[in-house]
Amino acid sequence: MASVLAAEAAPEEASEEKLTEDDTDARPDRRGRFLLFGSKKNKDGQMQEQKNSFESHYRIVSPTFQYKMSHRQVGKCIIINNKNFDARTGMNVRNGTDKDAGELFKCFKNLGFDVFIYNDQTCANMERLLREASEEDHSDSSCFACILLSHGEEGMIYGTDAAMPIKTMTSLFRGDMCKSLVGKPKLFFIQACRGSEFDDGIQTDSGPPNDTLETDANPRHKIPVEADFLFAYSTVPGYYSWRNPGRGSWFVQALCNVLNEFGKQLEIMQILTRVNYMVATSFESWSEDPNFTEKKQIPCVVSMLTKELYFN
Numbered sequence: 001m002a003s004v005l006a007a008e009a010a011p012e013e014a015s016e017e018k019l020t021e022d023d024t025d026a027r028p029d030r031r032g033r034f035l036l037f038g039s040k041k042n043k044d045g046q047m048q049e050q051k052n053s054f055e056s057h058y059r060i061v062s063p064t065f066q067y068k069m070s071h072r073q074v075g076k077c078i079i080i081n082n083k084n085f086d087a088r089t090g091m092n093v094r095n096g097t098d099k100d101a102g103e104l105f106k107c108f109k110n111l112g113f114d115v116f117i118y119n120d121q122t123c124a125n126m127e128r129l130l131r132e133a134s135e136e137d138h139s140d141s142s143c144f145a146c147i148l149l150s151h152g153e154e155g156m157i158y159g160t161d162a163a164m165p166i167k168t169m170t171s172l173f174r175g176d177m178c179k180s181l182v183g184k185p186k187l188f189f190i191q192a193c194r195g196s197e198f199d200d201g202i203q204t205d206s207g208p209p210n211d212t213l214e215t216d217a218n219p220r221h222k223i224p225v226e227a228d229f230l231f232a233y234s235t236v237p238g239y240y241s242w243r244n245p246g247r248g249s250w251f252v253q254a255l256c257n258v259l260n261e262f263g264k265q266l267e268i269m270q271i272l273t274r275v276n277y278m279v280a281t282s283f284e285s286w287s288e289d290p291n292f293t294e295k296k297q298i299p300c301v302v303s304m305l306t307k308e309l310y311f312n
Contacts, residue, residue: 022285024240025151025249026193027090067185067307068142074112074311075141075184078133079104080126081119082150086161091151095245100149100191100252107259111311113145123159127169134172138180143309144173145187149252152192154237166190175225183223185309187268188231191249195238201284201296223306230309231302232272242285242297251299254278268309272301 081101085091101117108115118129130146138144148166151158157166166188175182234251235241243249254275262271276299285295 022287023092023095023243023245024193025094025191025234025243026153026196026240027151065307067305067309069310069312071142072140073114073142075114075138075143075145076133076136077108077113077115077145077147078129079108079115079117079147080121080129080149081117082121082158082160084120084160085151085158089151089158089160089162091158094149094151094243096243096248097149097191099246099248100243103248103256104147104189104252107256107263108145108147111259111263120160122161123164126157126159126164127172130169130172134178134181136180138178138184141181141184143185143187144181145189146170147189147191149191149249152190152194152241154194157190157192170229170231173229175223175227177225181228184228185268185305185307186229188229189255190231191234191241191243191251193239193241194233194235195240197239198292199239199296199298201294224304227304227306229304230268232275233300233302235297236300239297240295242283242295250279250283250297251275254282254299264310264312266310268305268311269301269303272299275299276301 079101081097083094083097085093101119105115105117118125121129133144133146146169148157148169151163152166153163155165155167156163157169158164170186170188172178173181173186232255234249241249241251244253247253257278258271258274262274266274280296280298283297285293287293
């Protein structure tokens with residue numbers, strides 16, 4: 001049964017803020033070593049310093065190459081927040097994901113979205129929720145956003161009961177499936193593992209630098225059915241994605257940080273490039289097991305957008 005939750009009505013567990021262990025959104029191995037992740041190196045000060053050092057450089061923009069964001073509504077944002085999983089999946093509880101969901105709710109609400117959170121959804125429920133959303137009339141909306149917080153594998157996302165292809169859900173919003181979103185941006189943010197590889201990172205000698213026509217205006221104008229999608233993954237194909245039970249996932253922490261600071265000023269690809277930078281430079285895992293310590297992560301953006309996207 002779908003559980004709809006507004007962030008204000010979702011108090012954080014008191015114990016969650018006290019947890020400092022890093023974890024991954026993946027199936028634990030047979031020895032359960034993922035239970036041994038220790039506290040993340042304390043780099044919060046560094047992250048704050050780097051955030052404040054971002055210089056405000058903006059693009060020269062042309063309305064011809066911007067998505068129209070002047071509809072009556074910005075659009076709907078669906079957050080699927082899967083924390084608890086059936087024992088048969090072999091997946092651990094995703095402590096820290098409620099922190100992610102709450103922060104994302106506030107960020108996207110501030111951008112003007114109508115945000116809905118659905119907790120602990122089965123595969124069937126996830127597909128049903130997005131199918132119903134794709135069948136709605138989005139004529140008065142400028143775009144659509146969906147955020148998936150769960151365990152995952154390459155090309156797959158976990159419901160509480162099993163894994164399913166991500167494409168099963170995203171394809172519901174193709175141009176030939178969701179006519180009222182044709183020519184409008186469809187954004188998917190996915191916090192989940194995409195494999196079982198670790199990124200060991202590499203030492204570098206250089207530190208961080210200091211430094212228009214609407215589609216429906218011309219019925220003969222055709223665009224690809226896969227156009228106007230953007231997928232922002234928390235990690236690259238094949239790799240683990242890290243999450244801190246007390247602070248939330250690295251990717252979502254960085255995404256909310258940049259959106260809060262620049263969400264109404266920068267273009268979406270500028271925003272996500274800064275998210276990449278923050279995750280790459282401000283986070284590193286720590287574990288009592290040397291095989292799982294000092295690991296890095298880099299998000300991955302796949303864009304089929306045909307124009308620039310600003311939320312102002």
